[in-house]
Amino acid sequence: MPTRLTACQADITTLPVDAIVNAANTTLLGGGGVDGAIHRAAGPELLSACRPLGGCATGDAKLTPGFRLPARHVIHTVGPIWHGGGQNEAALLAACYRRCLEIATDAGCTSLAFPCISTGVYRFPPEAAAAIAVQHVSEWLAHHNHPLQEVIFCCFSAEDLARYHALLAKI
Numbered sequence: 001m002p003t004r005l006t007a008c009q010a011d012i013t014t015l016p017v018d019a020i021v022n023a024a025n026t027t028l029l030g031g032g033g034v035d036g037a038i039h040r041a042a043g044p045e046l047l048s049a050c051r052p053l054g055g056c057a058t059g060d061a062k063l064t065p066g067f068r069l070p071a072r073h074v075i076h077t078v079g080p081i082w083h084g085g086g087q088n089e090a091a092l093l094a095a096c097y098r099r100c101l102e103i104a105t106d107a108g109c110t111s112l113a114f115p116c117i118s119t120g121v122y123r124f125p126p127e128a129a130a131a132i133a134v135q136h137v138s139e140w141l142a143h144h145n146h147p148l149q150e151v152i153f154c155c156f157s158a159e160d161l162a163r164y165h166a167l168l169a170k171i
């Protein structure tokens with residue numbers, strides 16, 4: 001059965017999925033935005049689980065439990081900071097989505113939710129980021145064996161939700 005690719009407007013910390021993705025920074029020690037919201041909702045055990053991971057490179061991802069979240073796991077990824085587009089930002093953002101799908105698959109996840117990685121504090125243009133997300137996730141799902149039945153693009157703003165709906169309607 002093909003994976004359902006959907007978009008919703010929600011606080012990602014409320015989603016009862018196997019894994020949610022965190023848009024973290026290279027320290028994995030917390031921050032603002034969605035990272036701060038996830039750490040607050042998961043409780044202090046999440047920081048204790050992140051500390052021994054030794055940080056994470058941009059474009060890579062690491063797995064922890066979800067602790068007090070409804071999600072069983074958190075996949076922490078580090079998106080690129082937007083510097084104008086000439087510093088490999090698009091390829092690094094695509095790598096984030098790919099690594100999260102690989103880690104979710106290794107953990108046996110059937111449902112996974114992504115936030116709009118890099119489009120907040122890291123200032124990646126949201127239209128280009130959404131196009132990269134939809135293209136790379138849909139292509140990866142079509143070309144790999146995986147247990148994923150549903151992948152959700154969890155938008156915080158109505159503008160992002162409209163972008164994802166328009167992109168998803170084309171595939």
Ligand code: AR6
Nearest residue numbers: 011012023025031032033034035037118119120121122156
């Ligand atoms: N649920 C879903 N999406 C959210 C939520 C939420 N609760 N809160 C914010 N967003 P950002 P980045 C959206 O800045 O650009 C942190 O300090 C937000 O509207 O959280 O990858 C980290 O520690 C935006 O669309 O992440 C890093 O230092 C998207 O999530 C840095 O920010 C991403 O915005 C990472 O920056």
